[in-house]
Amino acid sequence: MAKVRTFRLPHYDAYPIQVAMFKDVKNAAFLRSQLLAANPEFDYAFLDATMILTPQHLLLATFQALHNSRTSRLKARTAHSELVFRLHPNNNIGESYRTFGISDSTTRLLAVKLSLTPDVTSESVSRHLGEVVEGESVEIGEAGEELGGWADEGKIRKVYKLNGNGNGKTGVVKNGQARDERKEMESVILGMMTVKGS
Structure with a gap:
């Protein structure tokens, strides 16, 4: 089972955010292929952890994605792809994925799952990521200070x-x-x- 930290955002307390960190990831190409195939079981925001500066950097993009999802204003296909899109300074979704998303060579990974349905829980995300990510799960502390610890x-x-x-x-x-x-x-x-x- 992967170590998952649950965050709750202001105004969206009913939609907890599940975040997991991994280092020494060995199957990034597989995870990316599942995203490209639009496999619903892999509907996550898989991010290159070296591109996240601070917890607030990640949580603002998460808030924007969640808000746009709940108000039917998504510019990307899913709320998770909207999160990746919101991290980039321009409006090119493909460039957002190339810059912030998982690549075949990613070894430090952040997996973010928005709890948009009741069946998405910390336990379900932990179990699924523990089964599919080949890497060492890293614990995220209460304040989330580890988010940004690998920033380039x-x-x-x-x-x-x-x-x-x-x-x-x-x-x-x-x-x-x-x-x-x-x-x-x-x-x-x-x-x-x-x-x-x-």
């Missing part, structure tokens, strides 16, 4: 066209004020995603 800030900066050195460290600027580059990146990215979603 250089690649993320490139996708969102952000400049800076990309080390994500806290530096000192004028008047002794500490500056957290990762928080600044997150703020800009969330703003871009919000504008795209409007």
Whole structure:
């Protein structure tokens, strides 16, 4: 069984979000082939975990996908593909999948399942992912701080066209004020995603 963390989003408490993390994934090509075949058993948002900067980065895209699903405003085929689409700064769904979605060479994976029906529970997702993902399941803590722990800030900066050195460290600027580059990146990215979603 895979380790699954359940998140609940404001205004959508009735639709819990099931998230699992895996490292050393060996069957990404198989998982991707199931998505491409539109196999309903594999209706997940399978994401390249190195492209998620922070928990808020993932949860904003999840909120937008869930909201668009519940208000019949999906731009993508399913709520899970909408989640992948919402992560990208432009409106090209294919590019969103190539950038944020699972590829044949993905080794660090995030699997997100929206509980849109009562039969989707933490237990059902845990059981299914444990059976189909060949990789080591990684526990996600209460605050979800592990989401973003594998972020490749250089690649993320490139996708969102952000400049800076990309080390994500806290530096000192004028008047002794500490500056957290990762928080600044997150703020800009969330703003871009919000504008795209409007």
